[in-house]
Structure formats: C-alpha cells, structure tokens
Amino acid sequence: xxxxxxxxxxxxxxxxxxxxxxxxxxxxxxxxxxxxxxxxxxxxxxxxxxxxxxxxxxxxxxxxxxxxxxxxxxxxxxxxxxxxxxxxxxxxxxxxxxxxxxxxxxxxxxxxxxxxxxxxxxxxxxxxxxxxxxxxxxxxxxxxxxxxxxxxxxxxxxxxxxxxxxxxxxxxxxxxxxxxxxxxxxxxxxxxxxxxxxxxxxxxxxxxxxxxxxxxxxxxxxxxxxxxxxxxxxxxxxxxxxxxxxxxxxxxxxxxxxxxxxxxxxxx
Numbered sequence: 600x601x602x603x604x605x606x607x608x609x610x611x612x613x614x615x616x617x618x619x620x621x622x623x624x625x626x627x628x629x630x631x632x633x634x635x636x637x638x639x640x641x642x643x644x645x646x647x648x649x650x651x652x653x654x655x656x657x658x659x660x661x662x663x664x665x666x667x668x669x670x671x672x673x674x675x676x677x678x679x680x681x682x683x684x685x686x687x688x689x690x691x692x693x694x695x696x697x698x699x700x701x702x703x704x705x706x707x708x709x710x711x712x713x714x715x716x717x718x719x720x721x722x723x724x725x726x727x728x729x730x731x732x733x734x735x736x737x738x739x740x741x742x743x744x745x746x747x748x749x750x751x752x753x754x755x756x757x758x759x760x761x762x763x764x765x766x767x768x769x770x771x772x773x774x775x776x777x778x779x780x781x782x783x784x785x786x787x788x789x790x791x792x793x794x795x796x797x798x799x800x801x802x803x804x805x806x807x808x809x810x811x812x813x814x815x816x817x818x819x820x821x822x823x824x825x826x827x828x829x830x831x832x833x834x835x836x837x838x839x840x841x842x843x844x845x846x847x848x849x850x851x852x853x854x855x856x857x858x859x860x861x862x863x864x865x866x867x
Contacts, residue, residue, distance in 0.1 A: 600658070600827065607831040608659065615838050617791035619663040620656065620830075621813070623805055624648070626797030626821030639684045644823035646692055650699065655827030657703040657737040663787055664739050667805050671712065671746035686720050689743070693727040700727075704736030710783035711745035712753075740787070747807035754781040784809055792837045794830070796822045814840050 600608060627641030634640070649666065656664045669685060677685075700707055707728045713721060724743070758781050762771035779785065789809045793802075798819040802810065816833040818825075 603828045604831055607828055607835060610835055612838055616661060617837055619788045619790045620661055621665040621790040621793045621806055623667045623795040623803060624822040625795060625799055627823060630821040630823040638681060641823055642685060642688055648822050648825040651826040652830050653739055654703055655830050657705050661737055664737060667742045669743045671744050671749055686717060690720060690723040693723045697727055697730050700731045704734045705731060706734045706738045707731045709741050709743050711743045715744050747804045750783050751808060754778055757781040792816060794833045796820050796825050
C-alpha cells in the first residue's frame with residue numbers, strides 16, 4: 600500500500616470489513632471527454648483502476664469482489680466499434696492479469712449470459728478462470744453481458760425446469776432461498792456494500808435481488824481515477840453505518856441521516 604492507502608486502512612476496523620463488495624464502474628466516457636479523447640481511451644484507462652482496486656481488496660482480505668464490467672444493455676446502446684474494442688480489451692486484460700491473480704491468490708469467475716459473447720472471448724474467459732481454480736483467496740466476479748432482470752428471468756426458468764424434471768410444476772416450490780439458489784451468484788453472500796463511481800444515483804440493473812440490504816456508497820470520482828485508496832474510503836464510510844435490516848438502531852430508534860441530525864441540532 601502507498602502512504603494514502605495506509606492512512607485510510609489504519610482507520611478501519613479489520614474485524615468489520617465487508618464480506619462482499621460490488622462496484623458499478625462508471626465514468627469512462629466522461630473521463631475521456633473531459634480530456635478531449637475518444638471514449639475508448641477512457642475504457643483503456645479504466646483497466647488501471649480495476650487492477651488497483653482488485654489488488655487492494657485482495658490484500659486487505661475482502662472475501663468477494665464483484666465488478667460490473669459489461670451490461671446486457673451495452674450491446675444495444677453502444678456503437679459496434681466501441682463494443683468490439685471492449686471485447687478486445689477484455690481479452691487483453693484477462694491474458695495480462697492471470698499473473699496478478701496468481702500473485703494475490705485470487706479466484707476468477709463470471710456472471711451473465713456468457714453464451715451470447717463471441718466464441719473467442721469465451722475461450723479467453725475460460726482459460727483465465729481455469730488458471731485460478733486452485734487459488735483460495737478472494738473471489739473476483741466479473742459481470743459480463745449481465746442484466747439483473749435477465750438473471751431473475753433465468754432463475755425462474757431454472758426453477759421451472761427443475762420442477763418439470765421432478766414431476767411437474769405442481770412440485771415447484773418458490774421461496775427466497777430457492778430463488779437465491781438459482782441465481783448466477785448462488786454460493787456467494789449478498790453484497791454488504793455497493794460502490795458507484797461518477798456520482799450517478801442508480802443501480803443500472805445490477806444485482807437487484809442481491810443488493811436488497813446493501814449499503815450504497817456513491818463517489819464523484821470517475822472510474823479511471825478510482826484507486827485502492829477510494830475503495831478504502833468507501834469501506835470507511837460503510838463502517839460508520841448502522842446496518843439494521845429493517846429493524847431499529849441500538850438506542851431503539853431509527854437513526855437519522857447525519858445531514859438531518861445536524862439540521863435538528865442547529866435549531867436547538
């Protein structure tokens with residue numbers, strides 16, 4: 600860690616680190632536009648942010664990190680030239696980062712409709728994940744061609760198919776546990792913290808089921824400028840939160856947002 604990262608890390612409680620962090624990586628295009636560069640330059644710069652974030656998360660002992668890399672909607676709303684560039688960039692990233700994954704004991708997996716990606720991309724994905732199978736550290740999940748709504752649709756299709764194999768739909772049992780076991784993320788704990796860069800206040804069809812009780816941290820930092828220190832700052836903010844899961848705070852009351860509390864105190 601550099602000095603800034605160390606300063607923030609020393610303020611953290613190692614016993615209360617999030618077990619799973621999800622990140623919506625946003626702002627590549629704006630980063631490039633502010634520098635009068637093409638959008639692809641922002642995507643290229645974003646790779647450095649991924650590397651720094653992944654390494655920092657692994658080194659401080661975060662068990663699971665999920666990155667929203669490429670949405671299903673990206674296929675429909677981005678120019679073909681940009682999509683093709685993103686696919687090539689992904690392949691280069693996976694080839695280059697296998698050594699980093701090995702050095703940091705990181706396992707790699709994917710969520711999303713992978714079968715719709717180009718065959719060449721699927722091969723690179725398989726080779727990279729296979730190379731990390733024996734690692735026992737942090738699980739890095741890349742959401743590729745991912746849509747939360749599609750994930751939920753696929754989960755119900757899987758439930759129905761399982762019921763059909765087991766005597767028909769009359770045998771289908773649907774509850775939260777059953778749905779969770781048929782999501783792409785089965786086996787993973789739900790995220791404790793979701794981070795969104797670039798200041799946007801939306802989830803963008805990302806892990807809608809799993810983020811039901813996640814703490815949300817939004818930073819104005821554009822993704823290409825995001826580094827390990829910003830990740831640690833997000834964790835620091837997370838540790839200040841009172842996670843109640845619909846209940847009350849330790850004093851028996853729902854805690855006020857700090858801005859409302861400050862306003863109330865100023866009026867006394």
